[in-house]
Amino acid sequence: MRRHLLSGADLTREDALLVLDTAAELRALADRPIKKLPTLRGRTVVNLFFEDSTRTRISFEAAAKRLSADVINFSAKGSSVSKGESLKDTALTLEAMGADAVVIRHSASGAPHRLATSGWVRSCVINAGDGTHEHPTQALLDAFTMRRHLGDLDGRRVTIVGDVLHSRVARSNALLLSTLGADVTLVAPPTLLPVGVEAWPVHTSYDLDTELDKSDVVMMLRVQRERMNAAFFPSAREYSRRYGLDERRFARLPDHAIVMHPGPMNRGMEISANVADSTRSVIVEQVTNGVAVRMAVLYLLLSGPDTRLDDEPAGQEVEK
Amino acid sequence: MTSAQRSGLDLDTSRVVLDEADIARAITRIAHEILERNKGPQGVLILGIPTRGVALAQRVAAAMSRVEGVPVAAGSLDVTMYRDDVRLRPARTLEATTIPSGGVDGATVVLVDDVLFSGRTIRAALDALNDVGRPTAVQLAVLVDRGHRELPIRADFVGKNLPTSLVERVEVLLSEYDGTDAVVISAAAGGRA
Numbered sequence: 001m002r003r004h005l006l007s008g009a010d011l012t013r014e015d016a017l018l019v020l021d022t023a024a025e026l027r028a029l030a031d032r033p034i035k036k037l038p039t040l041r042g043r044t045v046v047n048l049f050f051e052d053s054t055r056t057r058i059s060f061e062a063a064a065k066r067l068s069a070d071v072i073n074f075s076a077k078g079s080s081v082s083k084g085e086s087l088k089d090t091a092l093t094l095e096a097m098g099a100d101a102v103v104i105r106h107s108a109s110g111a112p113h114r115l116a117t118s119g120w121v122r123s124c125v126i127n128a129g130d131g132t133h134e135h136p137t138q139a140l141l142d143a144f145t146m147r148r149h150l151g152d153l154d155g156r157r158v159t160i161v162g163d164v165l166h167s168r169v170a171r172s173n174a175l176l177l178s179t180l181g182a183d184v185t186l187v188a189p190p191t192l193l194p195v196g197v198e199a200w201p202v203h204t205s206y207d208l209d210t211e212l213d214k215s216d217v218v219m220m221l222r223v224q225r226e227r228m229n230a231a232f233f234p235s236a237r238e239y240s241r242r243y244g245l246d247e248r249r250f251a252r253l254p255d256h257a258i259v260m261h262p263g264p265m266n267r268g269m270e271i272s273a274n275v276a277d278s279t280r281s282v283i284v285e286q287v288t289n290g291v292a293v294r295m296a297v298l299y300l301l302l303s304g305p306d307t308r309l310d311d312e313p314a315g316q317e318v319e320k
Numbered sequence: 321m322t323s324a325q326r327s328g329l330d331l332d333t334s335r336v337v338l339d340e341a342d343i344a345r346a347i348t349r350i351a352h353e354i355l356e357r358n359k360g361p362q363g364v365l366i367l368g369i370p371t372r373g374v375a376l377a378q379r380v381a382a383a384m385s386r387v388e389g390v391p392v393a394a395g396s397l398d399v400t401m402y403r404d405d406v407r408l409r410p411a412r413t414l415e416a417t418t419i420p421s422g423g424v425d426g427a428t429v430v431l432v433d434d435v436l437f438s439g440r441t442i443r444a445a446l447d448a449l450n451d452v453g454r455p456t457a458v459q460l461a462v463l464v465d466r467g468h469r470e471l472p473i474r475a476d477f478v479g480k481n482l483p484t485s486l487v488e489r490v491e492v493l494l495s496e497y498d499g500t501d502a503v504v505i506s507a508a509a510g511g512r513a
Contacts, residue, residue, distance in 0.1 A: 001411075018413065021413070021414070022413070022414050025398065025414040025415070025416060025417070026414070028417060032451065032452065033453070034451040034452075036451065037401040037402070037451075038401070038402060038447070039401040039402075039406055067401075299401070299411060300411045303406045303407070303410075303411040304406075304407070304408075304409060304410045304411050305407070305408060305409075305410075
């Protein structure tokens, strides 16, 4: 595996399957009285969150703690970032504190890549969502959840519906799921499909109804109002009628199909409350699986020889 | 491809110290000894350490239930996350941990591994077991004890004591994984089995 996890495309098929198989073993931990492993004792994981998050931050924190790593939580609110500190200076501070892994969420696409490749830090960098770009651990936990319900993903049909333009989840899923052999279709109004989507390994459609009966998985995306600075659709009601997953559309899905949503949901907008709470909705399970998947990622990136010492320039004395 | 080739063994420099019949006899004897020591199979839980220990645990449990005529539970205990060398070696693939229903609380757990060498795997297993529950007692059964302990750990049930030099390599082949049953000793370098 590479040293950083920045994109769904960083993982080869073997790497992705290794993460998913490791996560499958680690998930059993959730059923044990002692939900802790000593594996990453003495390692430090920094959660560097420049953007609001509930489930991703808590999930990474729980994952790191269950592996006995020390966790430092950093959120931009209430830190020196609100005084105007740059990403570089924040990174240098973390480096001085000796972080082994940095989990970063940032509103700017590419911030994790900058952190990983700039030479500011020697830690492993894990992208926990950057702007409208990528969110690879979400894609991994989605793939993990699909595998639990459907088995092997080869040839499975996954329909991702909604605000693809602003969705880092959609991009990471499209890349990872196609690596795993799934057949991904993005469904969105033309205004909410990104430029260059033709180059993605996916099909696209403007019509949800024609895709429903052949889908094994339907993944609804949140309409990201906070990122919308233009009129992408006439009204919420019209969007909901054409692209929302309501009971009528839900009834047309094959019997084995599952409904997913990366959260947070806008109930009544992209998904109706009854569908979100139905037995075939795995939205709550996605959160549980997230911890196991992130444990697998942290374990695979952080165990092994101390990467920080490895990267020390040759000839320089290393203080141990 | 033969199993010997698959496991990287050079048959010219290696010799078979236990064959299929020897292994079967050793397992039967271990099963009898476990039953004798614990006065029957009640409350005894056999846990194999992956990979080869799991198959051995199943064989021991099967041998015990043949003798006693009652089913004996066998499971597996993965110790990867508890090893003391996780910082030194690349990440290893995790194996399954399967604890039979009833759990380890109050049971007499017999850990089963193929080769007892430094004792570090067993130390990791004791830590792993501690996080699963609190057994009444823990015993250790191994097919081969090759010496060179680095920790104060000993086996309760031993298939064969095999004095070795540190450069030698001891490999247990089992039909479940390798297509044949044998214990092979070879002069190959890097002798950690």
